[in-house]
Amino acid sequence: MTTAQRLPARDRLLQAADRVLFDRGIRATPVDELLREAEVSAATLYAHFGSKDALVAEALRNRLADWRAVWDQHIVAAGDDMARLLAVFDALAAYRGGRHRPARWCAFLAAATELPDAPDEISEVLGADTALLAERLLQLSRPLAGARAQDLADEVLVAYSGALAALLRGSPRDPIQVGRRLARTAAEAHSRG
Amino acid sequence: MTTAQRLPARDRLLQAADRVLFDRGIRATPVDELLREAEVSAATLYAHFGSKDALVAEALRNRLADWRAVWDQHIVAAGDDMARLLAVFDALAAYRGGRHRPARWCAFLAAATELPDAPDEISEVLGADTALLAERLLQLSRPLAGARAQDLADEVLVAYSGALAALLRGSPRDPIQVGRRLARTAAEAHSRG
DNA sequence: GTCTATAAGCGGATAGAC
DNA sequence: GTCTATCCGCTTATAGAC
Numbered sequence: 001m002t003t004a005q006r007l008p009a010r011d012r013l014l015q016a017a018d019r020v021l022f023d024r025g026i027r028a029t030p031v032d033e034l035l036r037e038a039e040v041s042a043a044t045l046y047a048h049f050g051s052k053d054a055l056v057a058e059a060l061r062n063r064l065a066d067w068r069a070v071w072d073q074h075i076v077a078a079g080d081d082m083a084r085l086l087a088v089f090d091a092l093a094a095y096r097g098g099r100h101r102p103a104r105w106c107a108f109l110a111a112a113t114e115l116p117d118a119p120d121e122i123s124e125v126l127g128a129d130t131a132l133l134a135e136r137l138l139q140l141s142r143p144l145a146g147a148r149a150q151d152l153a154d155e156v157l158v159a160y161s162g163a164l165a166a167l168l169r170g171s172p173r174d175p176i177q178v179g180r181r182l183a184r185t186a187a188e189a190h191s192r193g
Numbered sequence: 194m195t196t197a198q199r200l201p202a203r204d205r206l207l208q209a210a211d212r213v214l215f216d217r218g219i220r221a222t223p224v225d226e227l228l229r230e231a232e233v234s235a236a237t238l239y240a241h242f243g244s245k246d247a248l249v250a251e252a253l254r255n256r257l258a259d260w261r262a263v264w265d266q267h268i269v270a271a272g273d274d275m276a277r278l279l280a281v282f283d284a285l286a287a288y289r290g291g292r293h294r295p296a297r298w299c300a301f302l303a304a305a306t307e308l309p310d311a312p313d314e315i316s317e318v319l320g321a322d323t324a325l326l327a328e329r330l331l332q333l334s335r336p337l338a339g340a341r342a343q344d345l346a347d348e349v350l351v352a353y354s355g356a357l358a359a360l361l362r363g364s365p366r367d368p369i370q371v372g373r374r375l376a377r378t379a380a381e382a383h384s385r386g
Numbered sequence: 387g388t389c390t391a392t393a394a395g396c397g398g399a400t401a402g403a404c
Numbered sequence: 405g406t407c408t409a410t411c412c413g414c415t416t417a418t419a420g421a422c
Contacts, residue, residue: 008388008389009388009389024309025306025307025309025310027220027307028308028309028310030412030413030414031413031414031415032413032414040389040390041389041390041391041392042390042391042392042414042415042416043389043390043391043416043417043418044388044389044390045415046414046415046416047388047389051414051415052413052414052415104306104309105306106358109358109361109362110306112361112362113218113297113298113303113306113307113361114218114220114306114307115221116217116218116221116297117218117221126362130362130363130364133364134364134365151374154365154371155371155374155375155378157359157362157364157365157371158352158355158356158359158365158368158371158372158375159351159352159355159375160355161354161355161358161359161362161368162351162352162353162354162355162356162358162372163351163355164358165299165302165354165355165357165358166350166351166354168302168305168306169302169305169319169323169350169354170323171323171326171327171350172327172347172350172351173347175347175351175354178347178348178350178351179351179355181344181348181379182348182351182352182375182379185348185378185379185382186374186375186378186379188382189378189381189382223398223399223400224399224400224401225398225399234405234406235400235401235402235405235406235407236402236403236405236406237405238401239400239401239402243401244400244401245399245400245401
């Protein structure tokens with residue numbers, strides 16, 4: 001183990017952004033708080049990113065990459081078609097229990113709500129998250145639902161989004177498991193034809 | 194038909210708030226825009242409500258009352274237990290097609306995200322919406338799922354929240370119908386025991 | 387060259403005075 | 405109803421430290 005290294009300012013900023021922004025709220029978090037958390041000066045932030053929005057966008061892109069990787073792992077580890085489809089819920093639970101401080105609900109949907117007039121750079125990340133979900137769920141639905149794969153994929157996307165929104169709501173207690181149940185039942189119904 | 198009456202300033206403010214706030218965003222809408230929309234002066238707003246937050250809270254309370262009424266009607270009009278449980282989705286579709294300008298997704302969940310440090314007055318309305326949903330869905334689940342009514346109610350709440358979140362996401366195309374399907378399948382599964 | 391500290395500009399939003 | 409004070413948040417300028 002080498003001595004503890006201090007990360008460069010840019011990385012400290014991204015870490016602080018990921019830690020604070022999606023937990024306490026993007027608009028609710030002033031730049032000064034990020035600067036304090038990251039122990040970085042304002043000049044450095046604007047030298048590296050140019051704006052708060054650009055820092056938000058980069059933090060979201062990193063989060064999407066991490067989420068995709070976690071989801072990948074859970075798909076690979078799954079044993080059959082049903083488990084592969086439901087892996088999105090296990091991945092979500094794992095992601096939220098992992099090294100990130102869990103967002104209050106969903107960083108991408110929160111950004112969409114909090115920043116309705118956000119620069120394209122930001123709305124593109126939500127679009128990319130949604131596209132990733134829609135495409136993968138469709139692929140994973142095919143072996144289970146055949147010609148009705150699109151219907152099943154839509155249903156799982158709604159169940160997944162519902163788990164996230166229910167986290168924000170605070171009810172039911174364990175929305176990710178509830179969403180998973182919902183998705184499993186839908187998949188079984190389509191399998192029976 | 195009598196001559197068109199000009200509503201009092203307080204009502205014009207509440208109408209403008211309902212029209213603009215939940216469509217364009219609560220924080221994204223400056224007070225000045227509400228004043229222009231309502232054709233009211235700032236002094237009047239602060240005389241009646243005291244703050245923007247208080248106006249938001251009142252607009253949310255009105256919205257919850259209207260939503261409850263629409264849901265009521267759809268439950269009463271429903272023909273059997275299954276239709277009564279699924280009425281929440283038909284009511285949602287009707288509410289969004291009704292006299293309100295539809296919110297971008299959900300006024301209550303949006304308020305929760307946009308105003309994480311909101312005064313109690315505001316978070317209470319989200320709590321009331323969630324409590325209304327949870328209690329009613331549990332009652333409506335009993336005839337269909339018996340001892341497992343709580344599980345079914347949780348599932349419908351997640352499907353409902355997912356329909357709303359999917360509106361924000363922009364995918365799938367018709368999330369309310371997808372949520373309804375999800376809920377129906379869940380209910381059928383519980384009915385078969 | 388990278389980063390810090392400080393300060394100040396500036397627009398926008400809330401609130402209250404007149 | 406108009407006008408204004410005040411505050412707050414984002415951004416930039418300046419000057420200097422490691």
